[in-house]
Amino acid sequence: MTSTDIAIDVQGLTRRFGDFVAVKDVSFDVKKGEVFGFLGSNGAGKSTTIRMLCGLLRPTSGRATVGGIDVGRDPEGVKRRIGYMSQRFSLYEALTVDQNIAFFGGIYGLSGKRLAERRAMVLEMAGLTGRERALTSTLSSGWRQRLALGCAILHEPSIVFLDEPTGGVDPLSRRRFWRLIDELSRAGVAVLVTTHYLDEAEHCHRVAIIQAGQLAALGTVSQLKSVFASRPILEVRASRPVDAMQALDAMPEVEKTSIFGTAVHAVMRSADVPADTLVARLRAAGVEVAACARVEPSLEDVFLDVAERGAA
Amino acid sequence: MRFAGQILAVTRKELRQISRDRRSLLILLFVPAFFLFVYGYALNFDIRNIALAVEDDDQSVASRDLVSTFVRSGYFDLVSVVRHRDEIEPLLDRGDARAVLVIPARFGARTAVGEPVAVQVVINGDNANTATTVMGYVTGIVAAASARYEAQARLNSPRGPLLTLEPRVWYNPELRSALFLVPGLIGYIAMLTAVVSTALSVVREKESGTMEQVRMSPI
Numbered sequence: 001m002t003s004t005d006i007a008i009d010v011q012g013l014t015r016r017f018g019d020f021v022a023v024k025d026v027s028f029d030v031k032k033g034e035v036f037g038f039l040g041s042n043g044a045g046k047s048t049t050i051r052m053l054c055g056l057l058r059p060t061s062g063r064a065t066v067g068g069i070d071v072g073r074d075p076e077g078v079k080r081r082i083g084y085m086s087q088r089f090s091l092y093e094a095l096t097v098d099q100n101i102a103f104f105g106g107i108y109g110l111s112g113k114r115l116a117e118r119r120a121m122v123l124e125m126a127g128l129t130g131r132e133r134a135l136t137s138t139l140s141s142g143w144r145q146r147l148a149l150g151c152a153i154l155h156e157p158s159i160v161f162l163d164e165p166t167g168g169v170d171p172l173s174r175r176r177f178w179r180l181i182d183e184l185s186r187a188g189v190a191v192l193v194t195t196h197y198l199d200e201a202e203h204c205h206r207v208a209i210i211q212a213g214q215l216a217a218l219g220t221v222s223q224l225k226s227v228f229a230s231r232p233i234l235e236v237r238a239s240r241p242v243d244a245m246q247a248l249d250a251m252p253e254v255e256k257t258s259i260f261g262t263a264v265h266a267v268m269r270s271a272d273v274p275a276d277t278l279v280a281r282l283r284a285a286g287v288e289v290a291a292c293a294r295v296e297p298s299l300e301d302v303f304l305d306v307a308e309r310g311a312a
Numbered sequence: 313m314r315f316a317g318q319i320l321a322v323t324r325k326e327l328r329q330i331s332r333d334r335r336s337l338l339i340l341l342f343v344p345a346f347f348l349f350v351y352g353y354a355l356n357f358d359i360r361n362i363a364l365a366v367e368d369d370d371q372s373v374a375s376r377d378l379v380s381t382f383v384r385s386g387y388f389d390l391v392s393v394v395r396h397r398d399e400i401e402p403l404l405d406r407g408d409a410r411a412v413l414v415i416p417a418r419f420g421a422r423t424a425v426g427e428p429v430a431v432q433v434v435i436n437g438d439n440a441n442t443a444t445t446v447m448g449y450v451t452g453i454v455a456a457a458s459a460r461y462e463a464q465a466r467l468n469s470p471r472g473p474l475l476t477l478e479p480r481v482w483y484n485p486e487l488r489s490a491l492f493l494v495p496g497l498i499g500y501i502a503m504l505t506a507v508v509s510t511a512l513s514v515v516r517e518k519e520s521g522t523m524e525q526v527r528m529s530p531i
Contacts, residue, residue, distance in 0.1 A: 054528050056527060056528065076530055079528060079529060079530040080530040082528075084525070084528040084529075085525075086521075086524055086525065088521035088524065090521055090522050090524060090525035091522070091525075092325065092329060092520070092522060093520060094328070094329045094332040094333055095325065095328055095329065095332075099324075099325070099328055102321065102324070103321050103322075103324070103325040104529070105321070106317055106318060106320060106321020106322070106324070106325075107318050107321050107322065107526075107529050107530070107531050108529065108530065109317055109318065109530075111317055
């Protein structure tokens with residue numbers, strides 16, 4: 001891999017606010033055309049990192065280059081080359097679709113033929129052709145969000161930052177939105193996305209989990225899941241999941257448990273205990289068990305595992 | 313060129329937003345107009361209708377003539393007549409009179425023969441500006457009256473005083489302060505509005521969360 005394939009390069013990035021270290025020695029890189037997932041609990045330092053990468057905050061120490069430009073040295077240059085879209089609806093509600101596009105086109109220096117072309121592209125992408133004159137406040141959140149993405153990539157940036165872009169949006173719209181992200185990625189755009197929806201994060205080529213300001217895990221989704229290679233996860237479906245959880249926690253072979261919907265995921269210390277034995281022991285403890293089977297770890301299992309290890 | 317384009321984009325956006333936001337529109341159009349109206353009418357440095365009290369110890373034709381000269385000037389309203397010196401202070405304290413004219417006894421007799429007489433005016437100086445103006449009026453009126461009495465005393469000289477002043481004020485003949493205040497006010501209010509509208513739009517951006525997006529853009 002040559003360095004020209006790298007869109008974002010972060011080395012030892014640190015940011016302090018007084019005594020508080022919001023981001024501590026974070027290093028990673030994002031390649032061109034890669035969808036890079038950035039996960040972490042609230043307050044873990046995701047937004048601070050993104051703000052540094054976008055040139056809004058100066059790093060206390062460490063180095064980050066975005067599109068080959070040092071964010072500490074030329075934040076304005078970085079701003080011109082990136083697209084940014086945040087969790088909050090960031091369009092002007094009192095303006096129509098077309099006026100919003102014209103505004104963002106204007107501030108990114110687009111005009112004439114290029115603006116017309118990009119405008120048509122964004123309208124088509126967002127599925128808003130024919131509704132150019134609608135006030136943005138009348139659009140549903142799914143449309144708005146696609147329009148916001150459209151406005152963020154109006155100037156054809158090669159790097160796009162999406163800060164929890166799918167918050168408060170219905171599943172269908174979320175799916176459509178991720179299709180747009182995939183299209184961007186295929187066009188060679190590097191996408192750095194933060195999200196709380198871990199099912200979405202499975203779409204990412206690579207994922208970083210940040211915990212208390214530090215990088216806790218980094219790799220492809222399957223690499224991250226490999227931490228469970230020697231620790232199988234058994235999914236127990238019981239009529240009273242909380243009782244099942246308590247009974248499981250009492251067993252020495254069980255490392256930890258967590259509730260997944262109506263089921264309980266038990267992380268075993270080793271692969272020695274088969275599911276049937278577990279069921280028999282649970283029933284002996286008076287817990288009604290409907291089903292118990294080994295499941296593939298999801299990203300949520302990984303996330304909880306990392307988060308708990310970080311908290312311990 | 314790029315910079316000009318950005319300014320144009322922001323200007324257009326602001327105009328469109330304001331035109332659709334009734335409250336901003338009200339603040340930016342109605343409030344300055346209201347201020348201009350209020351200041352234009354209410355802010356007035358002209359001093360008229362000064363409450364005048366008179367202590368006339370002479371009670372002659374000449375003394376009554378001097379009082380009526382004051383009243384006819386248009387600047388003074390005769391509000392009360394005082395009989396004794398001790399009544400002056402409470403009158404000024406209560407604010408019933410802003411100026412008191414004291415005409416000494418034998419005023420008429422002495423002016424008739426061309427003898428100098430001192431006329432006292434007591435002025436409330438709590439507002440120094442007003443007091444100075446009142447003093448100016450009084451000086452003018454007394455000087456004119458003095459010239460008249462002097463001419464009358466010199467019976468052999470029917471032509472009146474040798475020098476008279478005929479002032480003529482151009483461009484604002486009535487010396488209305490509104491005429492010079494209002495143009496200045498327009499500038500001042502425009503300045504104020506510029507600050508208010510900037511503050512409004514920054515707050516609006518913050519409130520709607522679009523500030524973040526704008527900060528991320530190369531403006």
